[in-house]
Amino acid sequence: HHTLAVGQEFPDAQGFRDTLIATAIAMKFELTFIRSDRSRVTAMCAADGCPWRIHASKLLDVDTFQIKTLKGEHSCVRPERSSHRQANMKWILSCIMDRIRENINYKPKEIMRDLEQEYGIMIPYLKAHRAKERALELIFGMPIKDIVLNQTEVQGMETVVDDVLDQRRKKPLKGSPVHCNLCKKIGHNRRTCLKSRQSESEATSLKEKNFHCMLCKQSGHNRRTCQCKVEPVWMN
Ligand SMILES: [Zn+2]
Ligand SMILES: [Zn+2]
Ligand SMILES: [Zn+2]
Numbered sequence: 001h002h003t004l005a006v007g008q009e010f011p012d013a014q015g016f017r018d019t020l021i022a023t024a025i026a027m028k029f030e031l032t033f034i035r036s037d038r039s040r041v042t043a044m045c046a047a048d049g050c051p052w053r054i055h056a057s058k059l060l061d062v063d064t065f066q067i068k069t070l071k072g073e074h075s076c077v078r079p080e081r082s083s084h085r086q087a088n089m090k091w092i093l094s095c096i097m098d099r100i101r102e103n104i105n106y107k108p109k110e111i112m113r114d115l116e117q118e119y120g121i122m123i124p125y126l127k128a129h130r131a132k133e134r135a136l137e138l139i140f141g142m143p144i145k146d147i148v149l150n151q152t153e154v155q156g157m158e159t160v161v162d163d164v165l166d167q168r169r170k171k172p173l174k175g176s177p178v179h180c181n182l183c184k185k186i187g188h189n190r191r192t193c194l195k196s197r198q199s200e201s202e203a204t205s206l207k208e209k210n211f212h213c214m215l216c217k218q219s220g221h222n223r224r225t226c227q228c229k230v231e232p233v234w235m236n
Helices: 013-026 089-102 108-119 125-140 144-149 158-168 194-210
Strands: 031-036 040-045 053-058 065-071
Touching (some): 013 040, 089 108, 125 144
Antiparallel strands (some): 040 053, 053 065
């Protein structure tokens, strides 16, 4: 599985890069890419002084990529558990997509725990959370804000959305009562504040009052819905 050898072929440059990254993560060394484009990829172990390096290039007239050289044994000391510069969004998604498809309640904390247990890779909470949002976007085919808005239409989404909203909602400090910064009262926040609802409805009714038809100058409808059959002046 995670062994690279001279002569080994890959469908294309991206296929080679993905395998190289998965191998580096599995073997717990980081990569420095010296060059990486559609026709050649050269990379070395990122550890100071470690001689390991690899070079692969595109075969003539096809996309196929082949490993041409593989030099040096790792002399680096590799930690059992650590962060990894190649543990990017794409790699995290490749690890979690199937699990989120099976269980949309798979939590960012569980993503962090499983990546650490299975790969020895530690990622920050925010990254795990973003990966979960991205996975949901791919599964439901819409941006996360639309998933949140359409939650009632997507079966079983309630808990997911709660989870997503929980992360976005600024949690009040433990022990300190919730306190509204609109009306300065205790026991609710600005989102649930009656004052903000009041000013919102005042704003809409004001808008309705100012809303009038350009054709007949009456209020309550616009020129598209005008029933007065007045020809606009610029038509004459
Ligand atoms: Zn190394
Ligand atoms: Zn309030
Ligand atoms: Zn009108």
